[in-house]
Amino acid sequence: MKPLSESYYQERSAVQVARELLGKSLETSINGIRTSGLITETEAYTGIGDRASHAYGGRRTARNEMMYAKGGTSYVYLCYGIHHLFNVVVSRINDPQAVLIRSIHPKEGLPAMLARRNATTLTTNGPGTLSQALGIRIIHNGSSLVGPNICIIDRGMTAPEQHIITGPRIGVGYAGADALLPYRYRIAPSHLR
DNA sequence: CAGCAGATTGACT
DNA sequence: GTCAATCTGCTGC
Numbered sequence: 001m002k003p004l005s006e007s008y009y010q011e012r013s014a015v016q017v018a019r020e021l022l023g024k025s026l027e028t029s030i031n032g033i034r035t036s037g038l039i040t041e042t043e044a045y046t047g048i049g050d051r052a053s054h055a056y057g058g059r060r061t062a063r064n065e066m067m068y069a070k071g072g073t074s075y076v077y078l079c080y081g082i083h084h085l086f087n088v089v090v091s092r093i094n095d096p097q098a099v100l101i102r103s104i105h106p107k108e109g110l111p112a113m114l115a116r117r118n119a120t121t122l123t124t125n126g127p128g129t130l131s132q133a134l135g136i137r138i139i140h141n142g143s144s145l146v147g148p149n150i151c152i153i154d155r156g157m158t159a160p161e162q163h164i165i166t167g168p169r170i171g172v173g174y175a176g177a178d179a180l181l182p183y184r185y186r187i188a189p190s191h192l193r
Numbered sequence: 194c195a196g197c198a199g200a201t202t203g204a205c206t
Numbered sequence: 207g208t209c210a211a212t213c214t215g216c217t218g219c
Contacts, residue, residue, distance in 0.1 A: 043200070052200070054215095063214060081212030083201050100200060128201050171200050 003151040009071030014097035018044035023157035030135040037104030041186040043169045052175035055096035067096035076141040083128030
């Protein structure tokens with residue numbers, strides 16, 4: 001029941017963390033409002049050799065700078081000019097591996113999440129919608145995952161191997177052969193309820 | 194500098 | 207199924 005430590009993120013690869021984060025609790029405390037959910041879908045972006053990654057070929061821009069930070073840092077960026085996508089940076093400084101969180105199962109703070117989404121039914125099954133529900137925005141780019149605002153906690157819900165479905169990542173058709181790699185991980189829908 | 198595509202979503206035909 | 211919303215970064219004039 002403790003937040004995952006900084007060394008946890010630094011000692012593992014993106015593939016390993018993407019798989020192990022399934023079932024863990026992603027929690028935010030923003031402006032005194034606490035919200036959380038269990039991670040049900042992730043994708044691994046494995047570094048400078050990964051054609052689907054913003055850091056492919058060692059590319060370094062103002063947007064993706066945080067991918068080069070130490071493991072345990074948040075990488076939040078704006079996609080299509082509208083949606084905030086939340087990533088967990090993994091490994092050490094200058095090894096830009098990251099895990100995109102694509103879906104959560106909401107647990108705490110449902111009213112606050114509904115208000116942020118401006119909705120009456122709660123949707124958190126997409127990288128843009130879950131970030132909005134949890135209140136994660138560009139200002140959280142670079143936030144520590146062992147800091148006060150965003151953290152990931154093991155609440156004993158680690159997904160068993162046989163309930164994990166793997167497949168190609170979503171929306172990365174431009175990545176050639178790398179688009180086919182099985183770097184998307186999700187908990188089988190039949191095990192969510 | 195213009196044009197275009199992108200780790201998406203939701204409204205509409 | 208189609209398409210607009212709208213910021214970032216890359217390509218080419």
